[in-house]
Amino acid sequence: MPYPAEEDSTMTTYAPVTIQQAQFPIVESFTQDTVTNPHWQLLGSARLNGGSLELTPNANSQAGTAFLDQPFSSRLGVTIDFDYSCEGGATLGDGFSVYVIDGAHTTQPGGRGGALGYSITKSSPEHIVAPGVTAGFVGVGFDNFGNFATPLAGTGGGAQRPNTVGVRGAGSLREGFSWLTGVQMPGGFHADWERGAHIQVSIIGGRLTVRHADKTNPNGTLLIDDFDLAGADGQPPVPETFKLGFAAGTGAATAYHRIRNLKVSLPAEIPLEMSGPQTAQSGHRITYTISVQNLGPNDAPDAVLDGTVPTGLTDLELTCQAENGAVCGTGSVRDGLHMPIDLPKGSKATINLAGTIDPQYEGRLTCTSMITSPSRANTAERHSGSVTTDVDRPPVTVTPVIVGQWPQTWPEDAKGWVISYELTLAAHEQRVVWWEIRFDVPARTRINPQQTQWYKVIKDGTDGSVVIATPDDTHTIEPGTPLPVALQLLYPSQHEAGDGILRNLHAIEVTRP
Structure with missing residues (x-):
């Protein structure tokens, strides 16, 4: 439409000189x-x-x-x-x-x-x-x-x-x-x-x-x-x-x-959805899941997912699964959650943050997340999320300590790298009579067959998990009197043993077998 000039104005209605277009993003603090x-x-x-x-x-x-x-x-x-x-x-x-x-x-x-x-x-x-x-x-x-x-x-x-x-x-x-x-x-x-x-x-x-x-x-x-x-x-x-x-x-x-x-920037609609457990028990492993997608109209090559990681979580593991052309960058949980993601229009990514709750922790854990882009404006209705998990201490907890490790060269069918653990069971408020200890192990890892155990082995690790239990009602756990459990794991090699952390380690009280 034509724009009339103001009769009393001396200002030119058209820009007097050609000015190069500003490039996005236009940032002025x-x-x-x-x-x-x-x-x-x-x-x-x-x-x-x-x-x-x-x-x-x-x-x-x-x-x-x-x-x-x-x-x-x-x-x-x-x-x-x-x-x-x-x-x-x-x-x-x-x-x-x-x-x-x-x-x-x-x-x-x-x-x-x-x-x-x-x-x-x-x-x-x-x-x-x-x-x-x-x-x-x-x-x-x-x-x-x-x-x-x-x-x-x-x-x-x-x-x-x-x-x-x-x-x-x-x-x-x-x-x-x-x-x-x-x-x-x-x-x-x-x-x-x-x-x-x-x-x-x-x-x-x-x-x-x-x-x-x-x-x-x-x-x-x-x-x-x-x-x-x-x-x-x-x-x-x-x-x-x-x-x-x-x-x-x-x-x-x-x-x-x-x-x-x-x-001032190009828009990209990048909604975020976040989920996680509402309740959990200390010592258990939990996972928070964050999903993001780009609905357009522009690509977001420099999207960044940032968030807070609860201090009560240990043994953190961050993974990112990209779909439809998205590319996950190198993530970190060192100073909070940080995951760069290249999100073309129509792509999506799912980020999982897993961690083990400190066995002594009791209270609330809150994990937050937000998806942003330095070069784009996120126009989504929901671009941030938060999940709070109420944590109770279970009737029994378990705390691991590595007490030794060495190469095992015999017998032929039991060669590998042995790590010896002391697992300390503690009752929270009441006496615990029947209990189990559970955790996950790497492939080709099992309880050392050369070790003599007083406890019952339900799963020895060959299927990826170890489950041991009290053999009878004489190995009870009294509040204030922890029960030590010695356990040796046979790893295929020292390299595959890594730091020796027992993944998803937790103890539970069970009804009498």
Whole structure:
């Protein structure tokens, strides 16, 4: 659509010089004394102050705009992520906006006050006090006071709507800026930095999605869901490129409006699902399973799964199974869970974190996970997960200690590497009469046939597991009086014995055989 020039304006509506398109991701923290991209324009009351972009101070009749006068492509979709704070008096006002214009143009700030720096400011439905931006495509207002929704801020609208995220469509200077849709946000957009308030705005294939999150709700709340911008009345086709602006305004109601940690990137919907046991017993081995997939529209070659590993877990094992073209990187559990994954569109990966609960542990274990991408924006409804496992101590626990190891060269059918263990059984609260000890062993490993045992061998390890048990009711375990059990394992070689850890080692109380 053609965009008229403002009669009184001396600003050229088309960018006077050809500027190379910005490459994704566009990252600007606003936490330093200067911006990293020289194409940012800070206008009106906007300034870098106290580690953020302060669009307005907490004062009457202020207007501030931060405009990135450099185009970026809209072809593969765009997602705009940023943190914000909004603090002031008892009545916050007016609010702030994020908007995009046709990237072939440049613009001056939009109207003050309820226009939130994007659309028109009117003193009455017929009288325009200040024009809107040039070549605006869409403006999303985070409106505490409520005037962005009224006819005084553009075409259409209705009654004042405080605490609302509102959407005004395309417009230029004195024309357009139709009210398209709005959703009330309970409590409005009051937030300090400690709250961790975060907004994500996505424009994909001409459709708009807006999500709000904070520390208490990291997966966020969907405010605007896949709204059809391209199909709305008066909307032009999606331009080939966008330029980005932030703006805010105050009137009689005031607030500090602040932005930081901006990232503009290609969107990729990467949902996460996480599962694990709700209850378990100390000494037992448990597994947390995390599944991620990429639903598009873009590949995510640098996806990263990070998470916390409960300190009560030992003998950790991390595995990753990739499907449909995904590639698992080298994972680690040294400083928490970390697994890089190349996730093309349509691919998926399943990550398992297994560990043995400390035999003395009792309480709650919480494992968390989050899937992110440095170069992409994760637009999934659920991108993080958490599982809490309540751990009780079982009636009996077992603790292993390696007391010796040596090569065994005879007899011929029992050659290999022997590790000698002392397994200490402890009763938790009551006397245990009948018990079993169970654990897994590597291939071709078994109880040393040269060892004489007083206990009963139910499984000797030849099938991959060892099970030994009390032979009668004379080897009881009293609380406070542990019972030592000597056991030798014959491994095929010292190399295959490795560190000698007994996998999935646990003891159980059994009913009398």
